[in-house]
Amino acid sequence: MGSMKVGQLLCKATVIEVATGSETDVSGSTKTGGLRGKLNKVVLAYSGGLDTSIVVPWLRENYGCEVVCFTADVGQGITELDGLEEKAKASGASQLVVKDLTEEFVKDFIFPCLRAGAIYERKYLLGTSMARPVITKAMVDVAKAVGADAVAHGCTGKGNDQVRFELTFFALNPELREWDITGREDAIEYAKKHNVPVPVTKKSIYSRDRNLWHLSHEGDILEDPANEPKKDMYMMTVDPEDAPNEPEYLEIGIVSGVPVSLDGKELSPATLLAQLNEIGGRHGVGRIDMVENRLVGMKSRGIYETPGGTILFTAVRELETLTLDRETMQFKDTMALKYAELVYAGRWFDPLRESMDAFMENITKDTTGSVRLKLYKGSVSVVGRKSPYSLYREDISSFESGEIYNQADAAGFIRLYGLPMRVRAMLEKGL
Structure with a gap:
């Protein structure tokens, strides 16, 4: 990205140019120089929602720069992309650039998390967290292509999300800039003032994020966990009650810990996930209601719909019961917690996550086979699993006697395994 300045738009502040120490307040007046006239073109991560819609006129008003909107297609659905270019231009943008990232998103971001078994705080399957780095990566490429001297969100x-975006930008010599819209109520008033069409009202404000992996819901009545x-x-x-x-x-x-087919038919990563979303969705699978700890320190309540992802997580984890031994599985599960934490915190390009990914890839190289599942009224049940690399041996595990496992060996094992308990008991009894 060369000498490109990488910026951010946050709430509750004035515009700050870190490199020079100059400031610009929300009205556009300059303190010790400011950035007005210094930024010619800015690429804005644009969804068409409330927050990004008002950023367009705000950037033009405060910096007098050209605004190029960038939208990443990560499977949020055609309805969210319909009319987006007209809306962006109506808000003051010079153009809208849309990139289809669905296959890259699933293959290079979702599937590594799936293979790692990464789940944040016992429930969250990291739908938004995984999408941000692929969006940011593409956004930097677009900024280079159009000759922008700044990026923003x-x-x-x-x-x-501001942390997730900016941790990637930090590698590109960022200079932070902030704004003073203090909340969604303020944002709506700003939108009205500048005649910016937004898809929310004060009476009903759901904050949603949708991609091919999930749909999240926050705000409105959900702000009360009760x-x-x-x-x-x-x-x-x-609703599971209304499911078939x-x-x-x-x-x-599954091949090496990564899903490859549905009912014997090989599919591309995005196509496989899309089909499972449809199947799981009609059976009410994948609903999660949780109170999570945000990275910035506060708790938040969110509702997540992840039908296809829930099916895939169930399948991959179940196959691992055949292909991983006890010590490996336990250590992998321990690492999965840290992996999820890094992804949630926006540290996708952190060397630690990349190194952990190498471990996950190696340890699951034999996690190949198939898992049969039953979907019913919101539940996913495993009804069968098989693998050419299965560590399960019927001739060993059977209750019938066999040549490999001599049941008489158990007596000596139990005496040695329980020795610390026997010693402690002897001590307590004065023996």
Whole structure:
């Protein structure tokens, strides 16, 4: 990216040029120089939602620069992309660049997390966390292509995403810039003032993030953890109560810890996930309601729909019960916690995560086979699994006597394994 200045847009502050110490307040007045006139073209990560919609006129108003909007197609659906170019230009952008990243997203970001077994705080399958680095990476490429001298985003200062974006930008010599829109109510007022069309109102404000892996819901009545989500809030999954009364069976083929087929048919990563989303969604699979610890220190309540992801996680983990020994599985699970933490915190390009990924790839090289699953009323049940590298041996595990395992050996093993307990008991009894 060369000498490109990499910027951020956060809440509750003035514009700060770190390199020079100059500032620009929200009205555009300059303190000790400022950046007005110094930025010619900025690439903005653009979704068409409230936050990014008002950033366009804000950038033009405060910096007098050209704004190029960038949207990454990570499987959020055609409805979210419809009319986006018109909306961006109506907000003051010179153009909208859209890149299809779905296959790269699933293959290079989702599947490594899946192989690692990365789950944040027992529930969250990292849908938004995995999407941010692939978006940021493509955004930097677009900035180079259009000759921009800055990049920007409109993430809230109370969330995790500003950290995820900027940790990638930090490798590109960033100079931070902030803004003073203090919340979504302020943002709506700003949008009205500048005639920016946004898809929310003060009466009903859900903050959603959708991609091919999941759909998240935050805000509105969900801000009170005691409130049950409304039935009509869900968009990817039917209510389990309304799901079909007959179960559906499917088989997932896996090679070296990565899903490759559905019911014997090989599919591309994105196609496989899309089909599982449809199947899992109609059975009400993959709903999660959780209170999580955000990276910035506060707790937040979120609802997640991850139908295809839930199916795949179940399948891969189940196959590992055949192919991994006890010590390896336990150590992998321990590492998975740290892996998930790094991804959640936006440290995708951290050397530690990359090194852990090399371990995960090596340790799952024999996790190959298939898992048969049953979907019914919101549940995913494993009904069968097989692998050419299975460590399960019926001739050993059978309750019948066999040549490899001599049951008489158990007596000596138990005496040695229980020796510390016997010694402690003898001490307590004065023996």
